[in-house]
Every structure is written in structure tokens, then in C-alpha cells.
Amino acid sequence: MAHINALEREEMTNKEQLIQEIESAFKDVELKDGIGIYEADEMYVGSSPKLIQKGKNKDRLWWRSWTQISDKYIASYSSVMDLMDSQGIKWALPAYMIYIINYYKEGSLSVDTTIYTLEEGALGHDKVDLYTPEQKRAIAHFLVYVLTLGEEWIDVQSAQTALDTKWSSYL
Numbered sequence: 001m002a003h004i005n006a007l008e009r010e011e012m013t014n015k016e017q018l019i020q021e022i023e024s025a026f027k028d029v030e031l032k033d034g035i036g037i038y039e040a041d042e043m044y045v046g047s048s049p050k051l052i053q054k055g056k057n058k059d060r061l062w063w064r065s066w067t068q069i070s071d072k073y074i075a076s077y078s079s080v081m082d083l084m085d086s087q088g089i090k091w092a093l094p095a096y097m098i099y100i101i102n103y104y105k106e107g108s109l110s111v112d113t114t115i116y117t118l119e120e121g122a123l124g125h126d127k128v129d130l131y132t133p134e135q136k137r138a139i140a141h142f143l144v145y146v147l148t149l150g151e152e153w154i155d156v157q158s159a160q161t162a163l164d165t166k167w168s169s170y171l
Contacts, residue, residue: 018138018145019098025138026094029066031059034087035124037073038062040080066095074099078109081117086124090131093122097142104146104153112155118143119162133170140167 035043036059042052063069074096081089081096096114104111118139123129131139143163146154 014145015101018141019101021141022094022097022138023067025132025134026066026090029091029094031063031066031091032087034089034091035084036060036063036088037069037077037080037092040083040088041077043083044079066091069095071099071103074110075103075106075108078113081113081122081124084124085126086128086130089117089122089124090135093117093139097139100146101142104149111153112158115146115155115158115162118166119158121166136167136170140170143167144171 036056038055038058039052040055042055047055069092081092084092093114096110099108100111100114121127121129122131122139140163143159146159147156147163150156
């Protein structure tokens with residue numbers, strides 16, 4: 001087993017604490033009537049209303065909770081938050097943030113698109129703020145964390161802008 005130095009141990013602890021904070025803050029969030037991943041993807045590719053409805057049904061059938069969204073879907077569906085409403089983003093965002101914490105080095109476009117969503121306030125096309133103060137604090141802590149990962153992995157300029165303009169008051 002490789003030796004873990006104090007700095008690596010602290011980073012692992014911070015990472016685990018941040019994941020727990022996100023899980024706790026968003027534990028009861030449901031998709032409800034929001035636009036989910038499959039529905040947004042069907043909208044993104046310009047599908048018929050029938051296929052968009054099929055995507056909506058699939059979102060509700062496949063995922064009872066955002067915690068069930070597996071990493072392969074988060075990595076593959078990088079542009080969906082652009083088409084989600086506020087409820088859909090609030091539902092998907094914790095899964096995307098946790099994915100980024102764990103897999104930011106994998107090169108998924110979901111890393112930057114999530115940061116850009118946060119830079120815009122993460123409100124969805126309907127611009128409704130549904131976040132609790134606890135959720136906003138978790139988002140702010142997430143942004144602080146990703147800033148430490150470095151510009152070779154994260155668009156740190158956009159993450160800093162998101163923090164400065166939207167989220168820093170929740171630290």
C-alpha cells in the first residue's frame with residue numbers, strides 16, 4: 001500500500017467532508033415535474049414532443065433519487081443543464097458536483113459545463129431560485145474546492161467568477 005502523506009490525507013478528508021455536505025444539503029431533493037437528464041437530452045437533439053415525453057418518463061423510471069444517477073451518465077450528458085428548468089438543475093446538480101470532485105481528471109465536458117451553470121446562478125431557463133441556504137453554502141464550498149484543483153483541470157476563471165458574483169456570500 002502506498003504511503004499517504006499528511007497533505008494527501010488532508011485533501012482526502014476535505015474531499016470526503018465536501019461530499020458529505022453536498023449529500024446532506026441535497027438529500028431530499030426530488031425531480032418532481034422538473035426537466036431531467038433524458039428529457040433535456042431529447043430537447044437538445046431536437047426530438048419530437050413524443051420522444052421528449054418518453055425522455056421525461058425515462059427520467060422518472062430510472063432515477064428515484066439524484067443519488068442513483070451513475071457517473072457514466074454524468075460524464076456523457078454534459079450539455080443537459082442548459083435545457084433544464086430550476087427544479088431539474090437543483091435535482092441533478094449534486095450528482096454532477098460529486099462526480100467532479102471524484103473524476104475531474106477524466107476529461108468530461110460535464111466538469112466545465114457544471115461550472116458554467118453555477119456561474120449563471122444554476123437557476124435553469126425559468127430563473128427560479130429553489131435553493132436553501134444550506135444548499136447554497138454547499139455550492140460555495142464546492143467552488144472553493146474546485147479552485148484548488150488547478151487550471152489544467154478546471155476553468156478556474158469561471159469558477160472564481162461564479163464564486164465572486166453568485167455564491168461567496170454563503171461561505
